[in-house]
Each structure stands twice: as C-alpha cells, then as structure tokens.
Amino acid sequence: MDSKIYLYGASGHCKVVVDILKSNSESIEAILDDNPKAESLFGIPVFHTIDCKDLKDKKVLIAIGDNSIRKKISKSIDTHFHTAIHPKAIVSCFSEIGEGTVVMAGAIVNAATSIGKHCIVNTGAIIEHDCLVHDYVHISPNAALAGGVVVEKGSHIGIGASVIQGIKIGKWAMIGAGAVIIEDIPDYAVVVGNPGKVIKFKENKSNEQF
Numbered sequence: 001m002d003s004k005i006y007l008y009g010a011s012g013h014c015k016v017v018v019d020i021l022k023s024n025s026e027s028i029e030a031i032l033d034d035n036p037k038a039e040s041l042f043g044i045p046v047f048h049t050i051d052c053k054d055l056k057d058k059k060v061l062i063a064i065g066d067n068s069i070r071k072k073i074s075k076s077i078d079t080h081f082h083t084a085i086h087p088k089a090i091v092s093c094f095s096e097i098g099e100g101t102v103v104m105a106g107a108i109v110n111a112a113t114s115i116g117k118h119c120i121v122n123t124g125a126i127i128e129h130d131c132l133v134h135d136y137v138h139i140s141p142n143a144a145l146a147g148g149v150v151v152e153k154g155s156h157i158g159i160g161a162s163v164i165q166g167i168k169i170g171k172w173a174m175i176g177a178g179a180v181i182i183e184d185i186p187d188y189a190v191v192v193g194n195p196g197k198v199i200k201f202k203e204n205k206s207n208e209q210f
Helices: 012-023 067-076
Strands: 005-007 028-033 044-048 059-062 187-191 197-201
Touching: 005 012, 012 028, 012 187
Parallel strands: 005 028, 005 059, 028 044
Antiparallel strands: 187 197
C-alpha cells in the first residue's frame, strides 16, 4: 500500500487536516476535490476526483466537515482510510479511535471512550471517560461531553456546547452553539439554548439511504 496520503476535499477543514498531518511529519501526495477551485493548497497539488479513480491501494482521509457528505464519500470509494491525531491532542491509551477520524489540536479524549469512524473531534473539544461517539459525528471546537455520554451516528455538537453526564444524543441531531444539554435528545432533533430545547426536527432523513 502507498504510504503517502490522499486527502478528499479541498475546503477550509482540509487546511487544518493538512496541518495535523504535517505536524506528524506525514507525507501528503495530493488533494482530491469534486469541484476544485485552485490548483494547489499549501503547496499540495489539487486534482479533480475524476482524475484519480483508483484509490484501492491508497491511504485516504476525507477532509470534509459535513457529516452526511463524509458518510456518502466513505461508502462510495474502496480504499484504506487514514486516521489523523494532532500531536498536541491528549488521547488516552485506553480509548479507541475509528478509521478516518480526525482529532485536532488541544482536544482531549479520556479513558474508556470509543469514537467511531470518520468523526471529527475539533480544536479544544473534550470527550470525557466512558463516552460512546458513533460514526460520522462532529464534536465542534470547545464542546464538552461529560462522562458516559452517547452520541449516535451523524450528529453534530455545536461550538462550545456542553452535555452533562449520562446523556444520549440521538442520530443525526444538531446541537446548537453554546447549548447546555441536560436531558436525552431524540433522533433528528435541532436543539438550542440553556437548557437545551428542541426547536424542530430535520425533514431530510436521506442520510440513512446511503
């Protein structure tokens, strides 16, 4: 297998992923994008995805912030997915990190926590002991999950949000910035405020179709 890494997506999120990989002295071969807007990013060549169809023996990391798009891409390509952990993140040796997941600078992942595939643990996020974070979740900058929290597939915990211990966040939910979650949240709910209140439910449930 090729030891060089290919990134999928040339967005702003990709810039942070590049920084993580460079901080780990890892080699990035190219960035792939469905609609490239530049020929390079930080000196790394950007190619249209149609120009690199065979990724089977490559190491790929999906550098896209949108949870549903990451899921769709991960299901559409046959490849080896890479994991990126910033050297200034604190990740317990008693935790588990799934393939394709990115853990950014200043994040803390404590003991007995399991994080699924293709997740984002963003800058300064805290995930305490015994949490279970399912696939395609995004924990935004400075968000905090207390012990024993479960976040189901595809949910997004907004910047600076706080979730008290033992709470369950349903699948594909959206927790707003700065929200304080003190009770379980149902699937597809959009939640804001302190304490957090459900203001609506997502109408588009197509995430389960791919």
